Amino acid sequence: MKVVVTVKLVPNPNAEKRIDPENKRLVRAGVETVLNPYDEYALEAALQLKERVGGDTTVTIFSMAPDSLKEGLRRALAMGADDAVVLSDPGLEGSDVWATAAAMAAALRTLPFDLLIVGGLTDDSSTGATPGALAEHLGLPCITNARKIEISDGAIEVERETDTGYQTVRGPLPALLTTALTFAEPRYASLKGIMGAKKKNIATKTLQDLSLDVPVGAAGSKTELRSFAPPPARGKGKTVEAADGPAGARAIFDFLAEKRLV
Amino acid sequence: MKNVIVYAENRRGQSRKVTFELASEAGKIAAALGGAAHAVVLGPASARLADQLTNYPFESILLNEDPEVESFLLDPIVDYLAAAAERLGPSLILIPNTLSGRDVAGRLMVRLRAGMVADVVEVQVDGDAVVCTSPKLGGALVTRCALRPADYGVVTVRPNAFAVATSGGTARIEPLERLAKSYAAKIESDVEEGSSELALEEAPAVIAGGRGLGGPEPFDTLLKPLANALGGAVGASRAAADAGWVPYNLQIGQTGKTVTPALYIAVGISGAIQHKVGMRASGTIVAINKDAAAPIGEFSDLLVVGDAFRIVPELTKLIETAKGQHS
Numbered sequence: 001m002k003v004v005v006t007v008k009l010v011p012n013p014n015a016e017k018r019i020d021p022e023n024k025r026l027v028r029a030g031v032e033t034v035l036n037p038y039d040e041y042a043l044e045a046a047l048q049l050k051e052r053v054g055g056d057t058t059v060t061i062f063s064m065a066p067d068s069l070k071e072g073l074r075r076a077l078a079m080g081a082d083d084a085v086v087l088s089d090p091g092l093e094g095s096d097v098w099a100t101a102a103a104m105a106a107a108l109r110t111l112p113f114d115l116l117i118v119g120g121l122t123d124d125s126s127t128g129a130t131p132g133a134l135a136e137h138l139g140l141p142c143i144t145n146a147r148k149i150e151i152s153d154g155a156i157e158v159e160r161e162t163d164t165g166y167q168t169v170r171g172p173l174p175a176l177l178t179t180a181l182t183f184a185e186p187r188y189a190s191l192k193g194i195m196g197a198k199k200k201n202i203a204t205k206t207l208q209d210l211s212l213d214v215p216v217g218a219a220g221s222k223t224e225l226r227s228f229a230p231p232p233a234r235g236k237g238k239t240v241e242a243a244d245g246p247a248g249a250r251a252i253f254d255f256l257a258e259k260r261l262v
Numbered sequence: 263m264k265n266v267i268v269y270a271e272n273r274r275g276q277s278r279k280v281t282f283e284l285a286s287e288a289g290k291i292a293a294a295l296g297g298a299a300h301a302v303v304l305g306p307a308s309a310r311l312a313d314q315l316t317n318y319p320f321e322s323i324l325l326n327e328d329p330e331v332e333s334f335l336l337d338p339i340v341d342y343l344a345a346a347a348e349r350l351g352p353s354l355i356l357i358p359n360t361l362s363g364r365d366v367a368g369r370l371m372v373r374l375r376a377g378m379v380a381d382v383v384e385v386q387v388d389g390d391a392v393v394c395t396s397p398k399l400g401g402a403l404v405t406r407c408a409l410r411p412a413d414y415g416v417v418t419v420r421p422n423a424f425a426v427a428t429s430g431g432t433a434r435i436e437p438l439e440r441l442a443k444s445y446a447a448k449i450e451s452d453v454e455e456g457s458s459e460l461a462l463e464e465a466p467a468v469i470a471g472g473r474g475l476g477g478p479e480p481f482d483t484l485l486k487p488l489a490n491a492l493g494g495a496v497g498a499s500r501a502a503a504d505a506g507w508v509p510y511n512l513q514i515g516q517t518g519k520t521v522t523p524a525l526y527i528a529v530g531i532s533g534a535i536q537h538k539v540g541m542r543a544s545g546t547i548v549a550i551n552k553d554a555a556a557p558i559g560e561f562s563d564l565l566v567v568g569d570a571f572r573i574v575p576e577l578t579k580l581i582e583t584a585k586g587q588h589s
């Protein structure tokens with residue numbers, strides 16, 4: 001079985017984020033990147049499937065990222081993925097969620113897979129729309145928020161979390177899945193994994209390798225960033241040392257009363 | 263884009279507050295676009311939601327109580343919404359930014375070849391563009407993003423962004439034509455667990471507990487009574503969820519929920535960046551922490567340094583007493 005996992009490289013959440021005032025794009029140069037947290041869970045699900053199904057099951061990472069970031073994918077390879085494919089092209093710069101999904105779908109069409117596992121949400125753009133968009137482009141069943149996966153006879157059975165409980169869903173393969181954060185904690189790369197990852201293959205595709213019927217990049221995008229600003233400053237407020245429980249409670253109560261919150 | 267279509271997400275006619283927030287705002291946006299607002303209501307037993315929506319300024323409410331909507335994933339909903347969009351013509355489609363709302367939005371974006379902006383808290387019409395305000399990068403930046411002129415646009419809206427106000431309802435409820443289709447992935451069983459809890463994202467007050475609570479019991483004995491007194495809901499840090507003290511659906515932060523209540527009280531939470539991004543946009547933030555140097559103090563309106571086990575019960579009593587005097 002062939003499993004493909006989409007992984008985005010996102011700025012470290014602890015790093016300062018800047019948007020270039022000239023081109024209004026997130027400055028990624030010089031900012032440390034990490035694997036998008038949701039995608040680590042997606043990868044963990046894929047690796048567990050590989051361990052369970054065994055045989056000739058392979059896990060391939062797919063990412064759309066500038067060439068300069070692609071070495072960051074070694075971390076995913078160190079966790080246990082077999083190889084990686086990166087879609088990288090200057091013509092993709094400035095792609096919004098529409099253009100990104102169109103380009104990713106075109107690239108994914110060139111990769112054979114039985115199961116495509118996508119993260120639920122990115123840390124930087126956080127649209128959460130990519131899984132649905134890819135499913136629609138690729139004509140795949142879209143089973144989101146999975147916490148348990150069984151594969152048998154070309155079919156997939158998934159237990160998925162809903163807002164109010166859970167459902168079991170059965171569908172054919174190929175299919176697209178996203179994983180819930182309850183699936184399992186992503187594993188750490190072992191030393192052996194880290195060493196082995198150095199020799200694994202990261203293949204690059206460019207727009208020329210795809211047959212795309214829509215423009216992508218900034219020109220193909222359907223949205224345009226007009227302006228951005230930091231949120232209204234939230235300064236350090238008051239600090240009150242509470243002598244005892246009642247004094248602490250009184251301090252909070254008076255504060256809330258002043259703000260008309262009680 | 264001329265009209266506005268609200269996707270009235272519901273489960274057997276039960277809907278979240280965000281649906282009514284969208285219903286309240288849709289008319290204003292439609293007026294600015296020079297069109298009309300419409301709602302789409304789908305699924306078994308949803309007629310009563312359609313009835314409720316007649317109190318809002320819609321021109322029409324398109325309804326289909328197709329029971330099959332519950333048998334499949336979101337496929338039928340996407341098909342019905344696309345059919346409604348075609349029938350109503352160029353429009354901006356408002357979808358709640360919920361777990362399933364996000365899936366619907368991504369699929370509809372592709373189906374309608376529409377532009378899309380996510381997690382929007384404000385929509386303005388500027389000439390022939392629709393400009394959406396949304397926090398990005400965990401709230402580190404607030405962006406204004408324009409949907410370029412096109413037939414369709416899709417927007418997911420953050421709960422608690424718009425105020426609910428009923429007014430001028432004259433809408434007709436009209437049937438949306440039945441699409442009898444079958445889909446590959448089928449729901450075999452559907453289990454409800456603890457749905458009576460107030461949805462965390464919609465609660466006007468959130469009382470969140472962290473590792474400082476030391477175990478599962480204080481969530482019930484300490485935080486729940488305070489949340490009840492304030493008419494709010496209980497949330498948690500990841501440390502508390504990871505420890506198994508509370509279910510993951512109470513986790514707030516980067517890998518949990520984003521909440522924007524009028525009042526957020528963090529109890530025994532240190533205030534890591536991954537927690538902060540899920541609650542920083544709350545109205546008023548109060549922290550109770552033993553440690554005067556806890557990072558949460560840097561972005562709280564009030565930090566009370568002390569023992570949560572002593573402070574919280576007293577606070578609950580004060581609030582209950584005050585409420586008793588007013589009623």
Ligand SMILES: Cc1cc2nc3c(=O)[nH]c(=O)nc-3n(C[C@H](O)[C@H](O)[C@H](O)COP(=O)(O)OP(=O)(O)OC[C@H]3O[C@@H](n4cnc5c(N)ncnc54)[C@H](O)[C@@H]3O)c2cc1C
Pocket residue numbers: 037471472473474475498499500501502513514515516517518519529530531532533534535536537540550551552553556568569570571
């Ligand atoms: C990729 C990634 C994603 C993450 N996502 C999230 C997320 O979504 N949400 C999230 O919350 N975290 C997330 N985290 C974890 C985050 O970094 C912190 O580890 C976590 O928020 C800490 O939880 P805490 O504040 O409850 O615990 P701690 O940091 O241990 O803080 C406990 C606090 O309780 C105080 N305390 C102890 N006893 C008392 C008492 N009796 N009275 C009052 N105060 C007391 C202590 O002084 C301390 O400040 C994520 C981390 C990573 C790496």
Ligand SMILES: Nc1ncnc2c1ncn2[C@@H]1O[C@H](COP(=O)(O)O)[C@@H](O)[C@H]1O
Pocket residue numbers: 006007008009036038039062063064065097100117118119120121122123125126127128129130131
């Ligand atoms: N550039 C990208 N490269 C690889 N995967 C991506 C990319 N953008 C989005 N994704 C996938 O889509 C998921 C949801 O992204 P988003 O819609 O941006 O919140 C992520 O968790 C990733 O798995």
